[in-house]
Amino acid sequence: MFGRVFVRNLATRCDVLHVLRERGLLQQISQPEKLLSETLKNGQKIKLYCGADPTAKSLHLGNLLPLMVLLNFYVRGHDVVSLIGGATGKVGDPSGRKTERDVIGDNKRQENIDRIVSQFKRFFTNGLKYYQAKITTQDTPGEVTYRNNLTWWRDVRMLDFLATYGKHIRIQNMLSRDSVSSRLQSQDGIGFNEFTYQILQAYDFHHLYSNEDVSVQVGGNDQWGNITAGIDLINRISPQATKARPAFGLTVPLLTTSTGEKFGKSAGNAVFIDPEINTPYDLYQFFINTTDADVATQLKIFTLLPLETIENIMSQHALSPNERFAQKRLAIEVVDLIHGVGKGNDANLISQILFGGSSIENVSAAELIRVSNDNRILNKIHSSTPLSDIVCNLTNCSKSEFRRKIKQGSLYLGPDKVKVADDISDFSPYLIDGKVLLLRTGKQKCYVIECL
């Protein structure tokens, strides 16, 4: 539906910090920031990492913010590492939480790890394809690798760890971090497990810095304490190395709801990127409902469209805000980025079918079946089933309610929306390609039915 965008000023490796700042994806950078921006300006390649704990089956839209930072670096030639917290997930990060986390069993945690790692992989694969399909640049991507911190924590022995690293970890600093100090003041305090969490994340950064050349850790702004704990540890352990190659932290602003709550699992308001939990159409619906005040911000954060294109979208939107042009474009772009190029248009088609706005005349039955199946809105019936049974089944109504609907003239069949006057079981005049029946009940609700 929307073609490739030509980027006039090619965004190269060196512009990335500037790009992130313009897109509203930067909250804090550790010092000496100038050194990082100079390294980038000199065209040097860097390696960055971001981690997520396996505390749920799926990543959510909040987690995408730091991942969008990694993606912005990756498509422009930098290397990125996506880390799953197989070890840290056992302990539980107290950052931003008022209470201790519930314990997750080993099997459940492993299931979450497997799913999140596949989501990471899909995110970077689809994100790169999205960038290459939509934007003409000469950038060659960097490399992406996936790590589980259990692979190094498994071999760490407590006595060795305390002897080698213990003296470099300062209790004062640990106590002063927000994640700890806020919980110390609460009635239940904080357990030793959660108190030590920052050490685990600090050591991860040190491990990746020393063994894999990672020099930047990215996270949501609630991760600032854990990230700076890592920088402190690296500086203490490798003072010489950090002179030539300092370790940096970079945080993104927290995505919040209209009431100011962090958008995520703990707050119970997450929209997940796993299509088994939230379909591409659910994601589309979430973004279609973006307010006019937020839509430009979301286009900058959740897409890779150049700012110039976003300005054009907003100018077109301003001509007739009721048509929600910018929201539609945002929804299509995000679904394309997360679920694959083309899936945004599929979700848009579902929206047209369900809300009945535009005509869907040129869509084949095979296409309708594919798209509806992907988005879990496909219903199946045997072709001789009477309409009354279908309606009662789908809308959970009684036979007398069905008759009332007919009397009121609120049932329509087929793409031409022919009003139903009777209970029928021969749908052939209304079928698309002899296979798919569209049933509308009232103005709002439409069902896609495959006749078997």
Ligand SMILES: Nc1ncnc2c1ncn2[C@@H]1O[C@H](COP(=O)(O)OP(=O)(O)OP(=O)(O)O)[C@@H](O)[C@H]1O
């Ligand atoms: N709403 C958000 N806005 C920006 N970044 C976020 C948001 N939610 C999570 N993140 C970031 O995503 C990364 C991974 O988060 P993780 O999955 O471990 O926890 P979480 O989603 O914050 O979970 P919880 O809600 O249970 O605390 C972290 O860097 C975190 O700061």
Ligand SMILES: N[C@@H](Cc1ccc(O)cc1)C(=O)O
């Ligand atoms: N503490 C991070 C996840 C994480 C785990 C280990 C790391 O090395 C980095 C990040 C969070 O809960 O959001």
